[in-house]
Ligand SMILES: Cc1cc2nc3c(=O)[nH]c(=O)nc-3n(C[C@H](O)[C@H](O)[C@H](O)COP(=O)(O)OP(=O)(O)OC[C@H]3O[C@@H](n4cnc5c(N)ncnc54)[C@H](O)[C@@H]3O)c2cc1C
């Protein structure tokens with residue numbers, strides 16, 4: 001809850017105040033003047049004003065002042081998160097945070113305390129491999145346009161009749177057990193697929209789940225024969241009406257926060273679009289907005305999407321429609337590797353787009369309202385880290401440390417395969 005905002009000539013701090021025991025504090029700074037400044041922030045001090053602490057405190061940091069129910073603590077930057085958690089555990093409520101010396105011009109964008117814990121119940125493993133749910137294929141549609149690379153299908157399954165019902169949330173995955181047996185004559189093992197539909201399903205009746213599946217195809221390095229993946233081939237060729245064994249749902253890494261004002265950065269390659277389709281549909285599709293009165297997204301979503309060719313831009317028309325309808329809330333950036341060139345003349349990969357936009361992404365990441373998600377090829381991770389590390393370095397901040405804090409706060413979420 002934003003209660004007050006203090007602004008100096010070029011710097012703005014926001015203070016979040018919280019009621020009750022669920023403490024959520026954020027300190028956000030916008031300061032263009034710090035770009036390129038190599039100040040080390042570890043030794044900077046901040047004052048926490050805390051309400052609701054009795055006489056006894058187990059804080060390692062001694063309170064400096066107590067007056068009219070407010071206890072003030074002087075907290076080094078490096079211990080801000082730890083101290084917030086401790087105060088929270090003691091039942092205290094942080095009502096203000098500010099730099100100890102009043103010099104706000106070189107203060108860092110402090111890592112915020114953890115984002116509020118997901119309160120909603122997350123369905124997990126409703127169906128396990130030994131007793132999977134048997135759904136039915138309702139539709140199986142191609143997603144790659146003419147001239148595009150390979151086969152990717154949007155496949156919808158009927159979940160009705162399940163007892164218990166196979167409910168799921170955006171960002172989770174399901175398991176599929178392909179028909180048949182492996183080379184040892186044993187039933188095939190499950191393969192995981194990210195769910196591409198919202199929790200209400202593509203028909204908005206809570207009775208379906210959809211996937212976005214690429215048929216795995218590669219050349220055997222020894223025999224040089226073309227090999228097709230077992231489960232992806234089974235799914236991409238699944239006829240309408242066919243039964244299909246489904247397990248799950250699983251996964252808590254990629255859950256979308258309930259916050260309608262959140263800032264969501266999505267890094268996706270190819271079929272990694274699946275969870276982002278679910279997020280974006282929930283945020284912006286008319287039908288979804290109509291049935292989710294408690295979730296009328298008005299924050300900011302940014303999808304950076306890497307694909308080989310234009311016909312491989314999965315869900316292209318719908319993405320661009322949503323972007324046109326919500327230009328202030330949804331930004332869409334493509335990296336089309338085999339058509340566009342990066343600054344060095346090489347393939348335009350997602351990490352090149354991240355590097356181009358690094359100052360903006362970095363500023364966003366400092367905001368406690370921002371969560372970043374990465375889904376798709378594992379290969380993009382190092383490049384994205386390198387781009388963010390270069391940007392963080394300009395402010396003397398170590399990206400790996402910063403990323404650890406973001407991860408703890410559920411603000412840097414990765415599901416790559
Ligand atoms: C959390 C999660 C979410 C996922 N979501 C999706 C999704 O949304 N969409 C999607 O399409 N996939 C997704 N996958 C991948 C999916 O689970 C399967 O791994 C994929 O479909 C391949 O399975 P398969 O049965 O077709 O291949 P398999 O028959 O299992 O063959 C895979 C094996 O082939 C070999 N292989 C693969 N490529 C090569 C190569 N180039 N050279 C030599 N050997 C190779 C490797 O040994 C590999 O283990 C996800 C994976 C995870 C873990």
Ligand SMILES: NC(=O)c1ccc[n+]([C@@H]2O[C@H](COP(=O)([O-])OP(=O)(O)OC[C@H]3O[C@@H](n4cnc5c(N)ncnc54)[C@H](OP(=O)(O)O)[C@@H]3O)[C@@H](O)[C@H]2O)c1
Pocket residue numbers: 152214215216217269270271272306307308309312335336337338347349350351376377378379380381383417
């Ligand atoms: N678990 C699995 O085994 C699994 C699951 C799904 C898909 N796959 C395989 O993964 C590949 C991708 O399939 P997809 O449909 O998801 O994606 P896709 O449509 O092939 O798009 C992937 C995009 O990422 C680019 N890319 C490749 N290497 C990259 C790297 N290191 N960093 C950043 N970007 C990179 C690709 O560029 P270029 O291709 O032009 O280099 C392409 O633009 C396919 O070969 C598919 O068979 C494997």
